[in-house]
Amino acid sequence: MPNFYSDKAYNGTETIVVAMDIGTTQTAVSFAHFSPGTRTQGKMVARWPQGNCNAMKIPSIISYQNGRVKACGAEAVRDLEEHPQNVAYWFKLHLHPAAMATSNSQRFEIPSLPMGVTIERVYADFMRYLIDNTRQFFESTIPQGAEIWARLRDTIVVVFATPNGWDIREQATLRTAAIRASLVTEETADQLVHFVTEAEASVHYALANQNGNWLKEKTVFAVIDCGGSTVDTTIYRCASTNPLVLKEACPSKCVQAGGVFVDREVEKVLKTRLHGSPFNDPECIRSMINSFENDVKPIYNGIMEDEVFRFGSVRDNDPSRGINKGKTTVSGEDLKRAFDAVINKIIENCFQPLTSNKVKYVILVGGFAESPYMRNFLRKILEPHGIQIILAGDSLMKAAAEGAIIGRIKQFVIARAVKAxxxxxxxxxxxxxxxxxxxxxxxxxxxxxxxxxxxxxxxxxxxxxxxxxxxxxxxxxxxxxxxxxxxxxxxxxxxxxxxxxxxxxxxxxxxxxxxxxxxxxxxxxxxxxxxxxxxxxxxxxxxxxxxxxxxxxxxxxxxxxxxxxxxxxxxxxxxxxxxxxxxxxxxxxxxx
Structure with a gap:
């Protein structure tokens, strides 16, 4: 969000707004200082412990030791590899409502939380880590930041970006966790804790980073936010371009599908192959999935040949199961099936609303949208119906976190469709x-x-x-x-x-x-x-x-x-x- 400013000077009460997008695999935070008489600027928190100096996203991981928080984010990655039973990861899945589950995801095994740790406790501990690092970044990047933060600390507005499919139960858990993390108090929670759907946040991000002049009055377009565990589809009609005003055309859609479900499909392939082998243990499987995540998934485009997963040392061999010097090969056909199993669920969820509302453009955002295969698959399905795919923004960013703050600065969306x-x-x-x-x-x-x-x-x-x-x-x-x-x-x-x-x-x-x-x-x-x-x-x-x-x-x-x-x-x-x-x-x- 480099130098994203409001169009005019702010004339309201001075406040700080912090937006958190706690995703299944990645988390990001943005903020803005609303000061009377100045043009408000939105910023991403870009400095985290044990991360590079421009890290806009951190892993959604938190590790515990003897019932206490040991590490969060990048600092907890090693604990996940060495002591996974003490680590909360993919914890967002514990909060997904049952109504979001698909026939495929109902059999999805959610990683257990560390013993004695509740989902509310995990969110509270993680929020505390996020707000502490946000404060440090704010104080070091905003003139007189320490004084401003101290003065406004008790009135900071916290905005959570959540999936379209989340409801009052999930919001209540986040609100309680925010109180427990001391972001707000019980007395101020209703006024200071706000929610925005990931899709609405993403449309603000997408339009602030749009290329070209495709958006015109009466244009109908959609934003598909492809995250780690959910894919949200929201359709908008442009009511005006000057100023830019958007209205939802129909109720938004949400399906429990995304990047982690591809991981689990690949995991099924590996477990079947390694059944009965000494390499069929959680540590080896996790190493293989990490190899898939880092080396294969980001570049897989559906036309590649067999892919090599690295997981061990040169002494790890089992020729009967295709393991050679700590590496194993997964066929392109198996990879394609893994991707297709998830993407077909996404198409089932969004295809009818897109075509019936005569959508002209689809803006893709989110981590899973960075997959070349995902993009090509959607193009193949949608372009014959006159729907053009548009890619928005920078893969280093997290669209919902940035868009949540942009949405506070520039309210493009003025009308929303009731979902029920x-x-x-x-x-x-x-x-x-x-x-x-x-x-x-x-x-x-x-x-x-x-x-x-x-x-x-x-x-x-x-x-x-x-x-x-x-x-x-x-x-x-x-x-x-x-x-x-x-x-x-x-x-x-x-x-x-x-x-x-x-x-x-x-x-x-x-x-x-x-x-x-x-x-x-x-x-x-x-x-x-x-x-x-x-x-x-x-x-x-x-x-x-x-x-x-x-x-x-x-x-x-x-x-x-x-x-x-x-x-x-x-x-x-x-x-x-x-x-x-x-x-x-x-x-x-x-x-x-």
């Missing part, structure tokens, strides 16, 4: 046509209306394009029989007013979210619970007459769903003594 249908679980008025299958569950509610439980009330439907003007209020009410409920009883009942939020990722809008016994139906995903304490209203409630002359106490409240910044928010609202009141705000990760 979100709504609440409600007591719905009985409709003979819609609810016939549950007519035997109908009951008379205190307001005198016939109702059924477990109905799904959609608030925002899948594919809706959201931008800053979106806000939606939905009226609800609660009722209690005036003849059998006292005002004292109401006070206790009103302390736990809540409504469950669910997500439906299929097509259409379902009628139900729970079955007749209250169990969540297949395909419905619980997101969060909106809650509020309305007990202060109990003393002022008046008796109301409803249908069929039913006398009841009634409490009215609203669910407010609104678009704030880059996130969807929801909260309960009500009036207390004529004044507006609201409950805690819940963030709905609608684009992740």
């Amino acid at each position: 249908t979100f709504g609440g679980c409600v007591r719905e008025c009985y409709d003979k046509r819609l609810h016939r299958e549950r007519r035997h569950t109908v009951y008379l509610y205190p307001d005198g209306k016939q109702r059924v439980d477990g109905a799904f009330h959609a608030w925002v439907t899948k594919g809706t394009i959201l931008q800053g003007t979106f806000a939606h209020k939905l009226p609800y009410h609660l009722a209690w029989d005036a003849g059998s409920t006292s005002k004292n009883e109401l006070s206790s009942k009103l302390t736990t007013v809540e409504i469950e939020i669910f997500a439906w990722e299929g097509d259409g809008v379902p009628i139900w979210c729970k079955d007749e016994t209250g169990n969540v139906l297949n395909g419905m995903r619980p997101v969060c619970i909106l809650n509020a304490d309305l007990s202060a209203l109990s003393g002022g409630l008046q008796i109301t007459t409803g249908n069929r002359g039913k006398r009841f106490y009634r409490v009215d409240y609203n669910v407010c769903v609104y678009f704030g910044g880059t996130q969807l928010h929801a909260k309960l609202q009500w009036k207390e003594k004529g004044l507006p009141r609201e409950g805690p705000v819940m963030v709905i990760p609608y684009i992740t």
